[in-house]
Amino acid sequence: MAITLGELAVRYGLELSGDPGLTVQAVAPLASATPGTLTFCSDAKYRRQLAATRATVVVLAREMLPDCPVAALISPHPYAAYARIAAGIYPEAAVTAGAAPGASIAASARVAASAWIGPNAAIGAGAVIGERCFVGPSSVIEEGARLGDDCRLQASVTICHGVTIGRRCVFKPGAVIGSDGFGFAPAPDGFVKVPHLGAVRIGDDVEVGANTTIDRGTIEDTVIEDGVKLDNLVQVGHNCRIGAHTVIAGCVGISGSTIIGRRCMIGGAVGIVGHLEIGDEVVVTGYSMVTRSLPGPGTYSSGIPAIQTMDWRRTVARLRRLDALERRLAQLELGAGGAGQETDE
Numbered sequence: 001m002a003i004t005l006g007e008l009a010v011r012y013g014l015e016l017s018g019d020p021g022l023t024v025q026a027v028a029p030l031a032s033a034t035p036g037t038l039t040f041c042s043d044a045k046y047r048r049q050l051a052a053t054r055a056t057v058v059v060l061a062r063e064m065l066p067d068c069p070v071a072a073l074i075s076p077h078p079y080a081a082y083a084r085i086a087a088g089i090y091p092e093a094a095v096t097a098g099a100a101p102g103a104s105i106a107a108s109a110r111v112a113a114s115a116w117i118g119p120n121a122a123i124g125a126g127a128v129i130g131e132r133c134f135v136g137p138s139s140v141i142e143e144g145a146r147l148g149d150d151c152r153l154q155a156s157v158t159i160c161h162g163v164t165i166g167r168r169c170v171f172k173p174g175a176v177i178g179s180d181g182f183g184f185a186p187a188p189d190g191f192v193k194v195p196h197l198g199a200v201r202i203g204d205d206v207e208v209g210a211n212t213t214i215d216r217g218t219i220e221d222t223v224i225e226d227g228v229k230l231d232n233l234v235q236v237g238h239n240c241r242i243g244a245h246t247v248i249a250g251c252v253g254i255s256g257s258t259i260i261g262r263r264c265m266i267g268g269a270v271g272i273v274g275h276l277e278i279g280d281e282v283v284v285t286g287y288s289m290v291t292r293s294l295p296g297p298g299t300y301s302s303g304i305p306a307i308q309t310m311d312w313r314r315t316v317a318r319l320r321r322l323d324a325l326e327r328r329l330a331q332l333e334l335g336a337g338g339a340g341q342e343t344d345e
Contacts, residue, residue, distance in 0.1 A: 003023060003088075004022065004023050005020050005022050005024070005071055008038075008057075009073060012084055012088075014073040014075050014081060016072070016074075017068075017071060017072040017073075018057065018070065022057065024036055024038040025089070026089065027090075028055060030046060030053055031049045031052075034054050035054060037056060038055060038057050038058075039055040039058055040058060040059040041058055041059075041060045044064065047064070047067050051067050051068075053070060055070055056071060057072060059075060059081050059085065060073075060075075060078050061076060095115065095116050097115065097116060098117075099117040100118050100119040100121075101119060102119045103123075104120075104122040105122075106124055106127065108126050109123045109125065109126065109127045109141075110128045111123060112129055112131040112133065114131045114132045115130070115131065115134070116133070117129070118134075118135055118139065118155075119137045121137065122139075123141045124144070125144075126143050127141045127142070127143060127145045128145075129141065130148045130149035130151065133147050133149070133152070136156070136157060138155055139156060139158070140159070142158075142178075145161060145162060145163045146165065147169075148168075148169070149168070151165060151168065151171075153171045154170075154172050154173045156173050157175045157176075158176045158177065158179075159177050160200075162199040164199065165206075166202055166203045167204045169202060170206075171207075172207075172232065173210045175208045175213070177200055177213075178200045178214065178215075178216045179216065180215065180216060180238075181215035181216065181217075181218065181238025182215070183238060194218055195218070196215070197219055198218060198238070199216050199221050200216050200217070201222070203226035203244070207228075208230045209230050209232035209234060209250065210232045212230050212232060213236065215235075215256070218239060219239075220239060223240075225241075225245075226245070228244065228247070229246075230248050231250040231251075232251075233250050234251070236254050237254055237255045237274060238257070240256065240257065242254075243262035243264065244263070245262060245263045246261070246265070247264075247265050249266060249269075249270075250269070252266055252272070253270075255273050255275075256275070257275045258272055258277075261278055261280035261282060262281070263280060264278060264280070264296070267285045267288065268287070272284075273290065276290070276293040279296025279297065281296045282295075282297060282298055282300065283300070284299075284300050287302075
């Protein structure tokens with residue numbers, strides 16, 4: 001459905017430069033956009049593509065307006081503004097109320113009349129499913145779990161017993177929320193499993209990626225606060241707490257009892273050891289290993305970028321010789337009477 005630029009400006013609170021009567025009905029990449037489409041430009045390195053675009057309108061920051069040959073919707077946060085507009089142009093299908101053939105719903109479960117329970121999905125005893133929820137095919141909501149209004153579970157999502165989820169949350173295929181964590185107490189004859197008596201509490205507007213897992217707590221709950229976004233294949237250990245509006249990229253592993261603050265950004269494949277705290281507004285770049293608490297705000301990195309194999313092998317060989325070189329240096333300094341040592345002068 002076509003929408004005028006004037007309507008977009010009013011609906012999303014944007015300043016319009018151009019004809020308010022022009023219409024768009026689709027979005028497109030900046031370089032390949034055609035008349036009738038909307039696009040965005042959020043980085044100055046794309047100025048050349050911006051200057052050549054054939055889109056009807058571009059969402060951009062004010063400083064890039066002189067380079068734009070077409071109408072513009074001006075925003076201090078053009079990517080976010082574009083995302084909101086695109087979601088309006090391509091809205092998700094409304095939830096169809098009811099239950100598909102093969103769905104299993106316990107008699108004591110409370111399922112809102114406006115919710116949809118997909119094929120082969122199972123709703124356990126005492127579970128609560130809020131208004132307009134979408135429970136996808138083969139998903140499982142175990143006993144006592146609660147979904148707030150407007151949650152969307154795609155295929156094969158598992159919400160384990162006692163888990164509480166807020167409103168407007170999205171779970172991608174294969175996500176598992178509330179499984180037992182990796183808790184074992186060492187004993188002389190092996191390891192004793194620690195009972196996981198807590199649950200998981202998830203706030204509003206949380207998104208959980210495909211095959212991501214969030215473990216339940218041992219005694220207290222694992223907590224995911226409002227607005228957290230987890231990518232695919234993220235592991236959140238038991239008793240963790242992730243602060244509001246933190247985003248975590250794919251393949252991150254968070255060990256148990258870790259506390260992560262608000263508005264953090266954790267890059268892909270980061271490993272975080274347990275029982276530490278990361279402050280608010282901390283950025284950890286991809287492939288970093290976090291082994292100590294990090295105060296916020298700040299940016300932290302570790303790991304070595306890929307280099308040619310022979311260069312890497314030479315670097316490792318030098319690292320292995322560092323201890324021997326340090327001992328030789330200490331002996332030389334001792335033999336010289338400490339002449340080579342640093343002083344405070």
